[in-house]
Amino acid sequence: MRALALALLAFPLLAQHGRYLSDSNNPAIGDPKAIAAGTKLFMGSCAGCHGPDGGGGARGPNLVRRSLWHPLSDDAIFQVIRKGVPGTDMPPTKLEDDQTWNLVAFIHSLTGPASTNPVPGNAAAGKEVFWGAKAGCANCHSILGKGGSLAPDLSNVGGSRPLAVIRESILEPAKDLSYLGNEAAVVELKNGKTITGVAKNRSNYSLQIVDAKGRLHLLQMAEVKKLTISETTSMPTDFAKRLTRDELRDLLAYLAAQDIRLETAKGSK
Amino acid sequence: MKRALLSLLLAATAFAQVRNEDIVKGPGADWLTYAGTYSGWRYSPLNQITAANAKNVVPKWVYHVPGARGLRSSPIVYQGVLYITNTNSVYAIDARSGRMVWQYADPRAKEGGVNRGAAIWADKIYFTTSDNYLVALDRFTGSLIFNRKFADVEKGTTSTSAPVIAKGKVIVGSAGGDGGMRGFIMALSADNGDELWKTYTVPAKGEKGSETWGDLIEWGGGAAWLSGTYDAELNTLYWTTGNPWPDYNGSVRQGDNLYTCALLALDLDTGKMKWHFQFTPHDTHDWDAQSWPVLIDTQIMGKPRKVVLHANRNGFFYALDRVTGEFLRATQLIDKLTWAKGIDDKGRPIMLPNSEPTPTGNWVCPSVKGATNWMGQSYNPGTGLLYVLTLEQCGMYFRSSQNPEPMKHFSGGGATEEGGQVVLRALDPKTGKRVWEYPMTGAGRMWTGTVSTAGGVIFSGDDDGHFVALDAKNGKNLWHFNVGEGLTASPVVYSVDGKQYVAIASASAVFSFGLFEPAVPFEPPVIQMKK
Numbered sequence: 001m002r003a004l005a006l007a008l009l010a011f012p013l014l015a016q017h018g019r020y021l022s023d024s025n026n027p028a029i030g031d032p033k034a035i036a037a038g039t040k041l042f043m044g045s046c047a048g049c050h051g052p053d054g055g056g057g058a059r060g061p062n063l064v065r066r067s068l069w070h071p072l073s074d075d076a077i078f079q080v081i082r083k084g085v086p087g088t089d090m091p092p093t094k095l096e097d098d099q100t101w102n103l104v105a106f107i108h109s110l111t112g113p114a115s116t117n118p119v120p121g122n123a124a125a126g127k128e129v130f131w132g133a134k135a136g137c138a139n140c141h142s143i144l145g146k147g148g149s150l151a152p153d154l155s156n157v158g159g160s161r162p163l164a165v166i167r168e169s170i171l172e173p174a175k176d177l178s179y180l181g182n183e184a185a186v187v188e189l190k191n192g193k194t195i196t197g198v199a200k201n202r203s204n205y206s207l208q209i210v211d212a213k214g215r216l217h218l219l220q221m222a223e224v225k226k227l228t229i230s231e232t233t234s235m236p237t238d239f240a241k242r243l244t245r246d247e248l249r250d251l252l253a254y255l256a257a258q259d260i261r262l263e264t265a266k267g268s269k
Numbered sequence: 270m271k272r273a274l275l276s277l278l279l280a281a282t283a284f285a286q287v288r289n290e291d292i293v294k295g296p297g298a299d300w301l302t303y304a305g306t307y308s309g310w311r312y313s314p315l316n317q318i319t320a321a322n323a324k325n326v327v328p329k330w331v332y333h334v335p336g337a338r339g340l341r342s343s344p345i346v347y348q349g350v351l352y353i354t355n356t357n358s359v360y361a362i363d364a365r366s367g368r369m370v371w372q373y374a375d376p377r378a379k380e381g382g383v384n385r386g387a388a389i390w391a392d393k394i395y396f397t398t399s400d401n402y403l404v405a406l407d408r409f410t411g412s413l414i415f416n417r418k419f420a421d422v423e424k425g426t427t428s429t430s431a432p433v434i435a436k437g438k439v440i441v442g443s444a445g446g447d448g449g450m451r452g453f454i455m456a457l458s459a460d461n462g463d464e465l466w467k468t469y470t471v472p473a474k475g476e477k478g479s480e481t482w483g484d485l486i487e488w489g490g491g492a493a494w495l496s497g498t499y500d501a502e503l504n505t506l507y508w509t510t511g512n513p514w515p516d517y518n519g520s521v522r523q524g525d526n527l528y529t530c531a532l533l534a535l536d537l538d539t540g541k542m543k544w545h546f547q548f549t550p551h552d553t554h555d556w557d558a559q560s561w562p563v564l565i566d567t568q569i570m571g572k573p574r575k576v577v578l579h580a581n582r583n584g585f586f587y588a589l590d591r592v593t594g595e596f597l598r599a600t601q602l603i604d605k606l607t608w609a610k611g612i613d614d615k616g617r618p619i620m621l622p623n624s625e626p627t628p629t630g631n632w633v634c635p636s637v638k639g640a641t642n643w644m645g646q647s648y649n650p651g652t653g654l655l656y657v658l659t660l661e662q663c664g665m666y667f668r669s670s671q672n673p674e675p676m677k678h679f680s681g682g683g684a685t686e687e688g689g690q691v692v693l694r695a696l697d698p699k700t701g702k703r704v705w706e707y708p709m710t711g712a713g714r715m716w717t718g719t720v721s722t723a724g725g726v727i728f729s730g731d732d733d734g735h736f737v738a739l740d741a742k743n744g745k746n747l748w749h750f751n752v753g754e755g756l757t758a759s760p761v762v763y764s765v766d767g768k769q770y771v772a773i774a775s776a777s778a779v780f781s782f783g784l785f786e787p788a789v790p791f792e793p794p795v796i797q798m799k800k
Contacts, residue, residue, distance in 0.1 A: 145407070145414035153412035159377070200410075204793065206366035216370060216409040218349050218363050222791035231798050260416040261377055 024074030028101040029108050032118045038106025041099060049089065053164075054110045059089055064110050064164050072111060077104045114166055114256035115158035121246075126254030129247045137251075140235070143258060149214035150198050151235065152182065159259030166255050170248070173235040184230035185209055189223050199229065286391040287347060289436055293501050300346040300761040303386050303431040304645055308564035309498035311647040311720045313762035317769035318784060319724040323738040323747040325785045329770060330367025332779045334360060339757060340774035343386045343431065343645065343718070346763040347408065351772060353779050354384040354431075357398045361411060364772075365765045367781060371411030378402070379422050382444065385495070385643075386431030390439070390459045397428040397441055403462045417462030425450030425488075425676050430496040433506075434459055435537055442493025446511045447555070449488030449675025454497075454508050454533070456540060466540035470510045470528050481524035488675040489522070490514035491529040494559045495643050500575075503592065505543060506535040507564065507577055511557035515673040517626040517666060517682025518553070525550035530558050532579060534594060544594030546616065548581045553626055554608070554666060555637050555684065556582040561646050563655060567698050569597050578698055580646065580657045582639025585612055586701055600701030602641065602694070605634040605661045626666035626682045634663035637684035645718030645759035647727065652741050654695040654704055656719045656727055662689030689713025691732040695744060705744040709733070718759025720771065728771050730756030736773060736780065752780055 028034035043052060049060030056062030066072060081100050084092035095103070109117045130137045131147075140151035157166060168175065185199040187209060197211035207219040207227070236242070243251065287301055295306035296313045304311050318326060334340060334355050342354045351364040358374035380399035387396040393414055394406045401420040406413060419441060420426045426443040433440045438456040446452055452470035457463065470491035472478040479486055492511035499506050510533060513519075513526035530549040533542055549556050563578040569588055577591035584606040588597040596616030608624035624633050640659055647656045668682040693707040711732025719729040726747065727739040734755060738748040752775040760773035772781040 142407075142410075142412045145412070149407070149410045149412065153410065155413040155416075200370050201363075201368045203366075203368060206363060206368055208363050208368060208370045210410055214407070214409055216350065218365065218370075220365075221794055222789070224794040226795045226797065228797045228799055231800055260375070260413060 024078075024104070026074065026101050026104070028098070028105040029074060029112070030116050030118060031105060034102045034105040035109045035118070037099075038102035038104070038109075041095075041103050042106050045093070046103070054107065063107055064162060066111070074104055074108055074112070077107050110164060111162050113159050113259065114161060114163040114252075115259035115262060117163065117256075119163055119253050119256040121249035121251075121253030123250070123253040123257045125246075126250035126252065129243070129251045130254055135239070135243060135247070135251065136236075148212075149210055150184075150212060154255060154258055156260045157258050158256040159261055163252060163256055167252060170251070171240045172237075173233045174237050176233065179230075179233060182233075184234040186228040187219065187224055188226040189219070190225045191223070198234075202227075285348065287389045288391075289501065292435070296762065298764045299348065300344070300763050301389055302345065302433060303343050303388070303496055304498065304561065305720070305761065307433070307435065307499040307501060309561045309646075309648075310563065310565075310650075311645045311718065311759065311761075312649055312722070313720065314723045315762055315764055315769045316722060316724040317764075318722065318726055318738075318771070320726055320740045320742070320747060322784060323724075323726050326738060326748050326750070326771075326782050327785045328750065329781045329783045331781075332360070332362050332367045332369065334774070334778060335372075337777045339383065339755065339776050340779075341383045341385050341643075341758050342774050343759045344761050344772055344774065344779065345387055345389055346761065346772075347389050349765045350408070351763070351779070351781075352387045352389070352394055352408075353774060354387050354396050356381050356384055359387055359394060359396050359404075359406065359411070361394070361408070362779065364763060364770065364781065367779075373404070373406055373411045373413070375402070375404070375416075380427050382427050382429050384431075385429055388432040388434045388439065390434040390437070393459070395432050395434065395439055395459070397430070397432060399427050399429070401426060401428045403432070403439060403441060403457050405459075405462065415462050417457070419455055419457055419462070419464065420453075426453075429494055433496045433499060435499050435501070435506075438465055438537060440496065440506060440508075442496070442508065444492050444494045446490035446492030446514055447516055447680050448678045449485070449490065449514045449673070450492070451487060451489060452491035452493055452510060452529075454493050454506075454535065454540070456537075468533075468535055468540040468542065470531075470533065472527065478527040481527045483522045483524070485514070485522055485673065485675075488514055489526065489529065492557070494557070495561070498562050498564050498577075499537065500564055500591065503575070504537045505591070506537055507562040507591065508533050508535060509558035509560070509562060509579070511559060512552050512555050514675070515679065515681025516553070516555045517668050517680060517684070518670075518673060519551055519625070520668075521673055521681075522551075526552070530556060530583075532558060532562055532577065532589070534591065546589055546594050546596065548579070548585070548587065549583045550617065552583075553668075554583075554633065555680075556635075556639050558582070559643050560641050563646060563648050564591060565648055565698055567653075569699060576698065578648075578655060580641045580655075580659070580696070582635070582642060583609070583618070584635050584640040585609075585618075586657075586696060587612075587616075588698065588701060598701050602657070602696075603635060603659050603661055605663055606640070607632075607634045607663070626668035626684070628668055628670065630665040630667045632663060633666050635660065636662040636664035636686040636689065637666070638662060638686055642716055644716045644757070645720070647719040647721040648698070649721040649727075649741050651723055651725065652695075652721075653697070653699070654741070655698055656721055656729075656741075657694050657696060658717065658719065658729065659692050659694050660689055660713060661692060662686055662713050686713070691715065693719065693727075693729055693739070693744070707739060707744040707746070715756055717756040717773075720760045720762055722762055728760045728762075728773070730773070734775075736760075736782070750782070752778075
């Protein structure tokens with residue numbers, strides 16, 4: 001999923017897919033009790049095909065890192081559970097409305113924006129981890145105008161990504177196949193200068209690169225002598241070891257809270 | 270960590286930042302605000318493309334804006350990057366190659382109206398979401414700096430205009446108003462989005478001006494669909510206001526309905542109204558004043574004056590003294606005009622009978638779209654002419670006697686538009702008279718703004734989707750290019766590496782044009798992929 005999201009940056013024609021829409025005001029969404037009830041139902045009737053964590057099985061697709069193109073919204077999930085997907089193995093159900101919403105709440109907890117779900121951990125402690133030297137996240141990432149410019153802005157990461165995807169981004173950043181839009185690059189120009197940074201976009205004719213100071217350079221390939229592109233992520237791959245379980249949990253709680261639509265006061269959260 | 274932050278900050282301030290004086294100075298290589306300059310000229314001093322060589326203009330690149338279907342956004346350009354908005358989104362594009370650098374989108378924004386453009390200040394890009402958030406982004410990376418809500422959609426207010434930024438104040442306004450709302454203009458801090466002042470365009474009950482309304486005053490309308498202009502010396506903003514609500518039923522709001530269909534002169538620091546001028550008192554035809562107040566200094570009636578020009582939807586072309594608001598003159602903008610005999614020497618229309626909407630309808634010119642509208646006009650100091658797109662069209666106006674209810678998309682009646690022709694007109698601000706005109710072929714649907722240059726060229730759009738270059742002196746067509754879809758935005762002019770470009774958003778894409786140059790083959794660089 002994340003590889004896709006990054007590829008979208010480079011191929012914006014596809015960027016309209018709202019992959020994690022949450023469009024429902026049903027009180028079940030984000031309610032821990034409803035989610036617990038939904039989990040039970042899911043384990044009983046759905047996990048056999050979709051896997052116990054919604055991660056996909058032999059007979060049903062992954063509901064978290066989805067490969068289907070249409071956007072998944074709460075209301076759409078409700079309809080899918082009720083009516084099934086005709087012509088496929090996805091069966092219709094005869095559940096009551098509130099039971100169906102409990103299931104939606106559970107699926108939403110896997111696939112919906114982290115900020116709309118209950119997340120364990122201490123966000124205030126996670127803030128220290130994010131901005132601290134041990135993790136060093138802010139050397140590369142920014143939140144609300146502070147931090148580095150060599151990696152995606154995380155001001156809205158909780159408002160746009162499910163918790164599972166954020167966790168995976170931190171623990172297994174090298175899992176993606178393409179880093180287009182975030183490629184670490186070194187450019188040697190014909191005039192002898194060298195620029196190191198992130199290639200936001202590139203073609204055979206032009207290159208758009210942001211350096212470590214956050215400045216944008218717009219280059220023509222005719223000016224470039226040599227371009228070295230990293231095939232893997234520049235994000236450290238050892239956070240699973242570097243951070244304690246508590247640190248990781250709290251960091252996730254902090255990131256889950258980064259949602260620009262919940263932001264009312266300015267600046268620091 | 271603290272030290273790392275500090276050095277970052279230093280680096281940022283050492284780099285060029287957009288300031289008041291840069292915008293006051295007007296365009297050159299950059300195009301820093303919706304109309305290019307605070308005074309609303311849409312004029313570029315670039316002169317590489319001339320009336321003589323405009324025949325050699327070719328498209329340089331096209332950027333398809335994801336999902337766009339009816340762009341009305343006018344780009345801004347700074348240091349080789351072009352910023353274009355669509356509904357709830359911004360795209361930064363390499364202005365030389367058309368390649369995207371970053372994008373920002375807020376898919377969770379409520380509402381989905383059009384957006385007219387972004388603004389730039391210091392090193393941030395600003396725009397508003399349709400549900401009234403002011404968004405500030407890092408101009409290099411698109412990273413979010415802040416996202417602040419300034420008004421409630423629940424009160425009927427949305428946001429469409431490109432903000433204007435002066436002296437660190439981001440000026441935004443309220444769109445909406447055809448379903449009942451109370452219009453306003455606001456200043457927000459460019460640093461953090463804090464509210465600095467808010468001026469309503471319709472008075473509260475009991476306030477001065479409220480005697481020009483009835484009971485519906487709280488939902489009176491007076492939207493600010495567009496941004497306005499600014500005189501730095503007078504420290505004054507010139508902002509136009511929308512129509513009163515309900516649009517077509519005036520019987521429930523007897524009186525002039527201040528300050529709708531008007532031009533407001535506001536103090537930039539406080540938002541205090543210095544003066545107002547109402548073009549269409551008690552409007553019942555949706556002839557809001559949403560077209561550009563253009564600021565020029567010129568001789569009028571034998572006297573040098575600071576003037577504000579305004580081509581109005583009601584069919585008249587006005588000149589006011591922009592220091593005092595004094596009415597100077599109004600001339601007819603279009604030929605088909607049936608509702609007023611003229612404008613009296615106080616600036617009030619001299620009404621003709623049978624022009625009001627009725628249950629069975631009255632045939633009135635201009636049509637509900639107005640004699641002109643929101644697309645940008647251009648004032649060219651070289652020719653001394655103002656170039657305005659106009660529409661010759663009439664229609665039926667109906668009134669509904671239904672009880673008006675706010676927030677229900679109810680506008681008190683309706684209107685039709687029949688036939689019609691778009692004509693680009695060159696007006697002499699000194700006399701208010703037409704100097705030449707350029708009639709177009711089409712269905713009377715397109716609304717392309719104009720830009721003009723020191724090269725003596727006007728760029729605009731035909732009513733059938735052709736982007737055109739005209740001779741600024743006489744309106745002669747010099748060049749055309751079929752973009753293959755509607756043109757409902759306004760063009761801008763910029764340069765990169767000393768090469769002049771002219772760019773415009775069509776319905777779904779941004780096109781950038783320049784003079785033909787043969788391709789130069791080059792030795793491709795060594796590209797090494799590293800594990």
